[in-house]
Amino acid sequence: MTVAVRKAKAKKVSPLQPDLLAQWDKEWIWHPFTQMSEWTKDDILIIKSGKGSYLQDVQGRTYLDGVSSLWCNVHGHHIPELDRAVKRQLSSIAHSTFLGLSNIPAIELAKKLIEIVPRGLKRVFYSDSGSESVEIALKMAYQYWQHKGEKGRTKFIRLANAYHGDTIGSVSVGGIDLFHEVYRPLLFETFQAPAPYRYRDSFEGSEEEYADFCAKRLEEVIRKHHSETCALIIEPLMQGAAGMINQPRGYISRARSLAKEYNIFLIFDEVATGFGRTGRMFASAHEAVTPDILCVAKGLSAGYLPLAATITTEEVYEAFLGRYEELKTFFHGHTYTANPLACAVSIANLEFFEKKKVLERLAPKIDFLTNGLKSFWNLEHVGDIRQVGFMVGIELVRNKATKEPYELKEKIGIRVIQEARRKGVIIRPLGNVIVLMPPLAIEAKDLKKLTDVVYQSIKKVTEKN
Ligand SMILES: *Cc1c(COP(=O)(O)O)cnc(C)c1O
Numbered sequence: 001m002t003v004a005v006r007k008a009k010a011k012k013v014s015p016l017q018p019d020l021l022a023q024w025d026k027e028w029i030w031h032p033f034t035q036m037s038e039w040t041k042d043d044i045l046i047i048k049s050g051k052g053s054y055l056q057d058v059q060g061r062t063y064l065d066g067v068s069s070l071w072c073n074v075h076g077h078h079i080p081e082l083d084r085a086v087k088r089q090l091s092s093i094a095h096s097t098f099l100g101l102s103n104i105p106a107i108e109l110a111k112k113l114i115e116i117v118p119r120g121l122k123r124v125f126y127s128d129s130g131s132e133s134v135e136i137a138l139k140m141a142y143q144y145w146q147h148k149g150e151k152g153r154t155k156f157i158r159l160a161n162a163y164h165g166d167t168i169g170s171v172s173v174g175g176i177d178l179f180h181e182v183y184r185p186l187l188f189e190t191f192q193a194p195a196p197y198r199y200r201d202s203f204e205g206s207e208e209e210y211a212d213f214c215a216k217r218l219e220e221v222i223r224k225h226h227s228e229t230c231a232l233i234i235e236p237l238m239q240g241a242a243g244m245i246n247q248p249r250g251y252i253s254r255a256r257s258l259a260k261e262y263n264i265f266l267i268f269d270e271v272a273t274g275f276g277r278t279g280r281m282f283a284s285a286h287e288a289v290t291p292d293i294l295c296v297a298k299g300l301s302a303g304y305l306p307l308a309a310t311i312t313t314e315e316v317y318e319a320f321l322g323r324y325e326e327l328k329t330f331f332h333g334h335t336y337t338a339n340p341l342a343c344a345v346s347i348a349n350l351e352f353f354e355k356k357k358v359l360e361r362l363a364p365k366i367d368f369l370t371n372g373l374k375s376f377w378n379l380e381h382v383g384d385i386r387q388v389g390f391m392v393g394i395e396l397v398r399n400k401a402t403k404e405p406y407e408l409k410e411k412i413g414i415r416v417i418q419e420a421r422r423k424g425v426i427i428r429p430l431g432n433v434i435v436l437m438p439p440l441a442i443e444a445k446d447l448k449k450l451t452d453v454v455y456q457s458i459k460k461v462t463e464k465n
Contacts (some may be wrong), residue, residue: 018057021058022046025044026040045057045426046058050076051076052441053441053442053443055077061424062424063424063425063426064424064425064426064446064449065077065438066420067436068438069303071240071272071299072297072301072303073299073302073439074275074299074303074349074439074440075302076439076442079352081352082345082349085347086341088344089105089340089344089345092104092340093340094339095336095339095340095341096340097337098333098338099333102338103338103340103343105340105341105344109343109346113309113311116282116350117294117296117311118282118284118285118288118291119290121291121311121312121313122311122312122314123311123314123316123317124310125140125332126307126337126338127334127337128334129306129308130271130272130295131166132165132308132334133165133297133309134167134173134269134271134295135170136295136310136332137295137310137312138169138170138231138233138267139332140310140330141156141230141231141265141267141292142154143319143320143330144265144319147322153227154230155225155228155229155230156173156233157190157192157193157225157229157232157264158190158232158233158234159175159193159195159233159234159235160175160192161175161195161197161242161243162176162234162242163175163176163239164269164271165271168183168186168187169188172188172189172190175242178431191221191229193217193220193221193232194217194218194221195214195239195245195247196214196247197245198210199383199386199403201213207248208248212254214247214251214254215250218232218254222262222264223262226264229262231266231292232259232267233267233269234252234266234268235272236252236268236270236283237252237388238273238386238391240272240273240391243393243395244393246387249286253289255289265291265316267294268284268289268291268293268294268295269295270282270283270296271295271296271298274296274297274298275296275300275302275349276299276353276358276389276440277299277390277437277440278389278390278391279359279388279389280359280389281353281359292315293310293311293316294310294311295308295309296308300346301345302345302346302349302352304349305339306336306342307339307343358441365444366389366390368444368448370387372448373387373392373451376394376455376458380462381396381397381458381462382396382400390438394436394454395432395433396412396416396434396462405432412432412461412462413429413430413431413433413434414429416429416457419456419457419461420453423453425454425457434458436454
C-alpha cells in the first residue's frame with residue numbers, strides 16, 4: 001500500500017473534521033475529573049492514533065506520552081505482538097460470561113499471574129478496573145471475617161492521602177480530601193493512619209530511622225483498632241495519586257509484620273505500581289513481601305483494554321467454601337468479568353515482558369531518568385523530587401525555604417503541563433506535583449526529551465517574574 005492510499009484509507013475511517021469532532025465532544029460528553037466549564041472553553045486535544053511512546057491527534061500533531069496514558073500503557077502504543085493477540089482472540093470470540101462459564105484466555109492468564117505475583121497468592125478474581133479490584137478486596141476481607149464468626153470486624157485502616165479508586169467503597173478507604181470530601185456522608189467509616197511523607201515531615205535522620213518512625217505511627221493506629229478491623233490497605237512503595245509520595249525502605253515489610261502480629265489482613269493496591277513501574281514486576285518484590293490480597297489493573301493489559309484482578313491466598317478463598325445453602329458464596333461479579341479480549345492481550349503483555357527482557361532493559365533507563373532529574377533540584381520552585389523506578393513526582397512550592405505550597409487557584413501544575421503540551425509532551429499533574437510516568441518501552445532519547453521539556457516548562461511557568 002502506498003503512503004497516499006494508506007492516508008486516504010485512514011481518512012475514511014474518520015471522515016469528521018477536527019473542529020466538528022471538538023464541537024460534538026463539547027456538546028455531548030462529560031469528561032472524568034474535568035471541570036467542564038473550562039474544557040468547553042479550551043482547545044481540546046483529540047487523539048487519533050499512537051505509535052510507541054507517541055500519540056497523534058486529529059490535526060496530525062504528535063506528542064510524547066509522558067504519563068503512559070494515565071499510568072497504564074507499558075510497552076508503547078500499537079505494538080504488533082499485542083495488536084495480534086487481540087485480533088487472534090477476536091477471530092474466536094469477543095466475550096462470553098464468566099458467571100457459570102469459563103474461557104480460555106482467562107484460565108491461561110490466571111496461571112501466568114500466579115507465577116509472577118508474590119509467593120503464596122493463589123486465587124485470581126477478575127474485574128474491569130482498579131476501583132473494582134479494590135472494592136472486591138474490601139468485600140472479600142470483610143466477608144472472610146464474617147464467615148469466621150468475627151462479626152465485629154467491619155472497619156478498615158488506611159493511610160492518609162490514600163487513593164484507591166472512585167467507587168464508593170474505594171473512596172471510603174481513600175484520603176484525598178480534595179477529591180473525596182464532598183462524598184463523605186456516603187462513605188463508610190475507616191481509621192486513618194499517618195502516611196510516610198518525608199518532605200512534609202521534615203524528618204532528620206537515616207532512611208532506617210524514618211521507616212521506624214513511620215512504622216510506629218502505623219502501629220499506634222493498628223493497636224487501637226485491630227479487633228474491629230478487617231484489613232490494612234496500602235499502596236506499596238509509592239502512593240501515586242496522593243502526589244507520588246514514596247515510603248522509606250523497610251516500611252512495607254514493617255506493615256506486613258504488624259498486620260500479622262495484630263491478626264488483620266494486609267491489602268496491597270498495586271494498581272499503579274504493578275507491572276514493572278517500580279523497576280520490579282511488583283512493588284512488593286522489592287522487599288519480598290506477600291500481602292493477603294493484591295489488587296492489580298492499569299498495566300495488567302499493557303494499557304490496551306479494561307481488566308483488573310484481585311489475587312488472594314488459599315486461606316481467604318477457603319473461608320468461602322461451603323454448602324450452597326450456607327450462602328458463603330462471594331456475591332460479586334460484573335457483566336464483563338474476565339473479558340477474553342482483555343485477558344488475551346494481558347497474556348501477550350506478560351509474554352512480552354519475558355521475551356523482550358523488559359525489566360532487565362528498564363534498569364539502565366531508570367538510572368538515566370534519575371540523572372536527568374538531578375538538575376531539577378536547582379529550579380527555584382522545585383521543593384522535592386521523588387522517584388521509584390519509572391514513577392516520578394516533582395513537588396512545586398511557592399517558597400523553597402519554608403515549603404509553602406502554591407494555592408489551588410494558581411493552578412501551577414496545570415500551567416506547567418499546558419506549557420509542556422505546547423512543546424509536544426503530554427503529562428498530567430496531581431495538584432502542585434508534576435508527574436512523570438513514561439511507558440517502560442520509552443527510548444533514551446525520548447526520556448531525555450521528557451525531562452528537558454518538563455524542566456523548561458517548570459522554569460518558564462514558575463520563574464518568569
Ligand atoms: C488508578 C488507580 C486506581 C483506580 O483504578 P481505575 O482503573 O481508574 O478504577 C486504584 N488504585 C490506584 C493505586 C490507582 O493508581
